Amino acid sequence: MSDQDADEAARTLPLRHSDDIQGDILAGFRKDHETVLLLRFPDDLAPVRNWLRRLIPHIATTRQVAAFNAEYSTARHTLAGTDPAALNATWVNVSLTYAGLRFLMDEEPFPDQQPEGVQAFVKGAFARAEINGDDGESAPGEWLFGRADQPVHAVLTVASDDQAKLEVRASQLRVAAARAGLTVTFEQVGATLPGERKGHEHFGFKDGVSQPGVRDFDRPDPRDPIHVHGKPGTRILPAGEFVVGHPKLTGEAPPLPEWTRNGSFQVVRRLAQDVPAWWAQAGAARRQLDKEGIELPPGTGTEWLAARAVGRWRSGASVAHNPNAEPPTKPGAPDDNLISYVDDPEGHTTPHFAHIRKTNPRDGIGGDFTNADTRRIIRRGIPYGQPFDPAAGTGHGPDADRGLVFIAYMADLAVQFEFLQQAWVNNVDFLQPETGNDPVIGKDTDVNLKLDTNPEGKKLHFAQFVRTEGTVYAFAPSLSTLRSLAG
Numbered sequence: 446m447s448d449q450d451a452d453e454a455a456r457t458l459p460l461r462h463s464d465d466i467q468g469d470i471l472a473g474f475r476k477d478h479e480t481v482l483l484l485r486f487p488d489d490l491a492p493v494r495n496w497l498r499r500l501i502p503h504i505a506t507t508r509q510v511a512a513f514n515a516e517y518s519t520a521r522h523t524l525a526g527t528d529p530a531a532l533n534a535t536w537v538n539v540s541l542t543y544a545g546l547r548f549l550m551d552e553e554p555f556p557d558q559q560p561e562g563v564q565a566f567v568k569g570a571f572a573r574a575e576i577n578g579d580d581g582e583s584a585p586g587e588w589l590f591g592r593a594d595q596p597v598h599a600v601l602t603v604a605s606d607d608q609a610k611l612e613v614r615a616s617q618l619r620v621a622a623a624r625a626g627l628t629v630t631f632e633q634v635g636a637t638l639p640g641e642r643k644g645h646e647h648f649g650f651k652d653g654v655s656q657p658g659v660r661d662f663d664r665p666d667p668r669d670p671i672h673v674h675g676k677p678g679t680r681i682l683p684a685g686e687f688v689v690g691h692p693k694l695t696g697e698a699p700p701l702p703e704w705t706r707n708g709s710f711q712v713v714r715r716l717a718q719d720v721p722a723w724w725a726q727a728g729a730a731r732r733q734l735d736k737e738g739i740e741l742p743p744g745t746g747t748e749w750l751a752a753r754a755v756g757r758w759r760s761g762a763s764v765a766h767n768p769n770a771e772p773p774t775k776p777g778a779p780d781d782n783l784i785s786y787v788d789d790p791e792g793h794t795t796p797h798f799a800h801i802r803k804t805n806p807r808d809g810i811g812g813d814f815t816n817a818d819t820r821r822i823i824r825r826g827i828p829y830g831q832p833f834d835p836a837a838g839t840g841h842g843p844d845a846d847r848g849l850v851f852i853a854y855m856a857d858l859a860v861q862f863e864f865l866q867q868a869w870v871n872n873v874d875f876l877q878p879e880t881g882n883d884p885v886i887g888k889d890t891d892v893n894l895k896l897d898t899n900p901e902g903k904k905l906h907f908a909q910f911v912r913t914e915g916t917v918y919a920f921a922p923s924l925s926t927l928r929s930l931a932g
């Protein structure tokens with residue numbers, strides 16, 4: 446970037462230069478290796494404040510992460526799409542649960558009556574399990590972390606381009622925590638999948654395609670300023686949807702205490718994926734369509750049905766634009782994200798139950814984006830475990846642990862994450878009666894597959910093969926708030 450461009454960006458995109466907002470929220474660490482450490486505080490306040498004071502200089506800010514990511518993208522472009530090995534960084538962010546904040550403040554963090562989103566945070570994910578549909582095999586009593594009997598006070602997110610550097614950093618953090626009397630109650634490692642699978646989740650689909658753009662952080666396209674430059678379809682939303690204390694889409698945000706400004710609410714969730722079972726049921730559902738004589742376009746197999754469950758093909762190409770077959774990938778082409786559902790009101794192309802339509806119905810509610818835009822979240826998840834590939838040996842078989850470390854940031858837990866889970870993902874009557882739950886992440890369901898050739902729909906059973914194994918609600922405060930918490 447030339448000096449002139451940098452000056453221009455600083456003026457027009459002030460959030461890129463924030464030294465107050467933590468770096469994973471708006472810029473995103475986007476690393477191949479990540480470790481999440483869940484910490485419990487000891488009874489003594491002074492050593493915990495000391496620990497925090499020493500940690501603060503190591504916390505990555507938006508300015509640092511955004512500058513690194515910009516340099517990385519430029520270098521990648523010059524290297525014709527390969528990763529610039531010489532450029533690497535290791536980042537750390539910290540967030541606090543309600544119990545952790547209460548302890549560090551030594552008083553009630555939210556003294557006034559608070560909106561639902563704050564109540565969700567105060568009660569925590571264990572108490573909100575029912576709202577999120579966490580029952581049966583996902584019931585919170587079975588969780589690996591976040592159970593009522595396992596208090597978590599702080600969450601450290603450590604991420605690096607380099608596995609060895611990540612381990613060094615994580616062990617320094619473990620030592621510093623232990624010295625201050627903190628206990629690591631759970632540690633979750635994550636890594637992008639190897640080789641061609643990089644950037645894809647365990648079922649095989651490209652992930653992280655559709656994210657919201659953020660005003661004053663992302664550069665608008667000069668010819669189409671509602672979208673991010675170079676990312677058609679990535680709508681630019683006010684920063685207050687993700688960072689507390691900034692303007693929101695619907696005007697004034699509910700007043701929260703001043704210390705929350707420039708912070709963001711965080712959901713950390715371990716979602717186990719049973720890959721062979723999910724694909725086996727997609728295959729069975731596809732065969733059922735044949736048995737029942739439903740007319741389908743020629744050459745459509747299990748992949749065709751699985752793409753309808755997600756709303757995208759494995760490559761990330763949308764079903765909306767490529768209804769019947771996965772198109773060849775075009776190197777360098779922008780992600781296929783300029784999607785509208787207005788011309789598909791009955792869901793004959795992208796079904797109403799499709800994961801991407803459930804979690805972001807776009808203009809498919811009332812013909813415009815207003816409703817869906819207030820439910821967006823910034824996703825920073827990363828897979829854990831080895832890919833399913835039984836021939837590759839230990840760790841790759843059907844019983845090995847694998848899934849998604851789901852991490853998301855938002856300004857309101859109730860209006861955003863919990864609403865998605867409750868009102869859309871696990872609502873069988875989403876958009877129309879008997880649509881079914883989300884067949885990727887929702888509870889056991891019959892989805893109603895409607896097609897031009899079968900407009901009344903065909904019910905197909907999808908059992909739940911994504912299981913919640915732990916959830917924590919936390920808050921990633923601004924650097925200035927962290928400093929005052931450290932005393």
Ligand code: HEM
Nearest residue numbers: 646650651652653654655716801804805849865866886911
């Ligand atoms: C193991 C669990 C999950 C898997 C395998 C999964 C998979 C995917 C895939 C393949 C995509 C399409 C690519 C993309 O746009 O990034 C996607 C998009 C998305 N997912 Fe998930 N996801 C999971 C959990 C969740 C959860 C728990 C939520 C929130 C409740 C969520 C919300 C979203 C959203 C908002 C999008 C973007 C939709 C759009 O804007 O078009 N996902 N997910």
